Every structure is written in C-alpha cells, then in structure tokens.
Amino acid sequence: MKSASRYRKYLVGFLFCLTNISLLSPAYAAEPSPTLAPLRAAVSEHFPHGLERKILQALADRMGRQITFMPYPFARRLDTLEKGGVDLSTGLLKTPERTEKLIFIDAHKRKTYRAFFVLKDRATRIEKYEDLYGLKVGTRIKSLYFDRFDKDDKIQKIPVTSIESHIHMLLNGRIDTFAFQEKSGLLKIAELGYEGQIITAPYKFSRTNLTHICISKKSPLANDLTDINRIIKEMSEDGTFRQITEDHYRNLQN
Template sequence: MKRTLVLIALLVFLTGPARPASAERLVTVAFPLFAPYRTLENGRPAGLVVALLDDVAKRMGFKVKFVEVSFHRAMYMLDNGDVDIMPGLFKRKDREERYLYVETPYRYERTSFFVLRDGPRIDSYDDLRGLTIGTLEEVKYFDRFDNDDTLTKKPVLSDMLNIRKLLEGRIDCFAMAGEVAKQKIVMAGAEKSIVQAAFRPAQKDGVYLVFSRRSPNKDLVEKLNETLSAMEKEGELSRLYQRYFGY
C-alpha cells in the first residue's frame, strides 16, 4: 500500500496538476489602431478584426485578448512571441519566413496616396519621384514601391503623424490603405484639406492574420484557416464588409 502511494505521488509530481477539460486556451492579438479594422469604442476594442476574431474564437473554443500597441511595437512582439497573432499583414516572402500565415485572407486592400488639395498632382508612379513621401514604419505597401530605393520615404510610427506632417508641409504626400486613410483623415478633421491622388497601383493584396513562430498556439493555424474559409463560403465575411465598409 505504501509503495502504491509513493508511485501515485511520483506520477502527480511528474505530470503536474490536471487541467480541467473545459479550460479554454487564451490567444493574444496585437492591436494597433487602424480603423475601421481595429479601433476603440468607449475604450474597448472594436472594428472588423475584433468582430471577426470574436466569431472565430466562439467557433473554435478559445478566448481572445487584445493588446493595444503601435504597429512597430506589434511587429517586435510578434517576432519575440509576446503575442500570438498580428492582423493586417500583406504576404511577402521575407515575412513568410518570419511568421506563419493563415492562408485565407480576410480582406483585400490597395495602397493610395494622399496630398493637400492644392498640393502636387500624382497621376502616375513616376510623379512620386522628387516628392517626400510619408510612410509607416514596418508597413509594406506594394512591391515596386517597397523595393524602390530611389524614392524619398520618411517612415514614422503613427499614421496620424503623417497626416499632421502633410498639413504642416513637412511631407508632400503619404501612402496608406484607402479605406483606412479616409477614416483617419476624418478623425483628424482634415477632410477639406487632404484628398486622394489619382494614381493607384494595380497591385491589390490580401490582408492576413499571422502567427508568431514562437507562439504556443501556433497549432491553431490550420484550423483557423478552415474556419475562415467556411465563414467566407457562408457569406459571413461579406456581411462584415457591409457592416464596416458599407459594401
């Protein structure tokens, strides 16, 4: 009997305390503000990505914790495994090596350029030459632009800072996803001063959820892809676009 008790105690010591079968795992999500995808309402996370991940979490049986940080900080945390998921990334070769992509995109986006109403005309890509262009640190836009070292790009940590710099004449234009820019310009009260340039690149990119390669929850990637694919077929993604974009 004594020997049996010793064996049981040893087994408990080696395996640790049993976890309740009903315990939900917690998935942390980096949350740079990027309306209408990621925003705050009464101090709480809101927007398309929040609604999307809340639905995904219910279907898959996990809990989501949103961590509000800058885009630059979010990328650092993703690299180090301090968060599990980062939303809103385009697919690029270097990033596919760094992160695990959920294969089904939840949205497609295209870069636009914004100027002052009486500012320079940008009717073609070549019109960007000679201009000082505001960009966001760590953000990818489109291949030609990202790889063009002949352009003068001035990266900052905040989209709102680019809007302020344009209003103050410190840059000639800035690059940003069109739908996001429109909302941020309104938030800045600059819709009468800032307009979208005529030139838009042909390249349209999928917007993805990515996992840190150091995430303890990276085994969810395949299942999350299946869930997103099912939501797309059910029309749930289209309903989210209608709700947040109006089309």
C-alpha cells in the same frame, strides 16, 4: 408506490436526454472554454475597434475561445507577434522574411487601394507613379505597400510610426504626400477633422489581396494548427469573412 417509481424513472430519462441535447448543441460548442487562456491578438492602435478586431473576434467566437486585444503601432505589432508576445493578428502582407517567424493562413480575398494623400490647396500633382520622384513621401515603419514602390530607392521615403504623424507632417509642409490604405486613411482624416483639407491624389495602386490570419510560431496555437485551419476554411467558404468586411465598410459610409 408504482406511480412514484414510474415518475422517477421518467424524470431521470428526461434529464439524461436534456443533458445530451445540451452537449450536442452548437451554442454549447461555441461557449468560451474556461480552461484555456484567452487568445492574445495584436491590432492597429489607430483602429483598435476596426476591421481587424472584428475578424479576429469572429474567429475566436467560432473557436469557442476568449480573446484579448492589444493595440500597437505597426512596427511594434509585427515585432511583438514575431517574438510571441501575442498569438495572432491579421492585415499583414505575406513575405518570405515574415514567414520565417509567422504562420500565414489564407482567409479571404478583397480588393484594396493604396492611395497617396495630398493637401487640397497645394499644387502637388500625382497622376502617375513617376510623379512620386522628387517628393518627400511619408510611409509607416516596416509597412509594405506594393512591390515597385517598396523596392524603389529613388523615392525619398520618410518612415514614421503613425498616420497621425503623417497628417501633421503633411499639414506642416514636412512631407509632400503619404501612402496609406485609402478607406482607412479617409476615415482617420475625417475623424481628426481634416476632411476638407486632405484628399487622395489621382494616382492609386489597386490589387486584390489575400487577407491572412497570422500566427506567431512561438504561440501555443502553432503547436496544433488542425482546428484553426479547419475553422478559418469554414469561415472563408461560408462567407463570414466577406460579410464582416462588407458590413464594416458599409457602416463607415452611413
């Protein structure tokens, strides 16, 4: 009897310790919460499985939250985010107008190039900024590029919803060039089979951008930013965002 009692005592103690170890483990903390609704994230419809999704998925994983991705054209993505139709997004430039409806949390810095795409066999030469004058330049609705270009009313800009529209308009002679983020633009051109026909012009605009996690002020996330601010800071400082970005573009080249 004594041995049976002692066995039960040891068994209860063992199970108690095991339970506490499980509760304290990082793996447990990262499990998606079944009591919280999934986060709703807006991403580019042209790159629904691209860098933006990878960054937001890593953030949700670190938060222990499930996440649902909604691909939208750029203008609709911005509008839906501002109205609270989704909780968060990334890849948006911070402006005074946008901060009225969105919360921007600094994530990481990366250098980007805004390129001007032209037909390879045409005489369109864009070697300096001034060469844009007199050309029909394709842009995305509500998208921002760089200050000088965004504010220059002397450039004839043709706004459309998608890079696919830009590409077809360029091929059909309806525009002379279009502006787009260089790496993403080259990827989409190759994907559509026009790699040998469309190239980047010599003139490009480069800058080091702060990538932000953007949260709608109408999202429940906006009610308590303490946790998400802490997690984004950790992911920035431990190099998570940088590694995701580097891996993404390295894989594109392979």
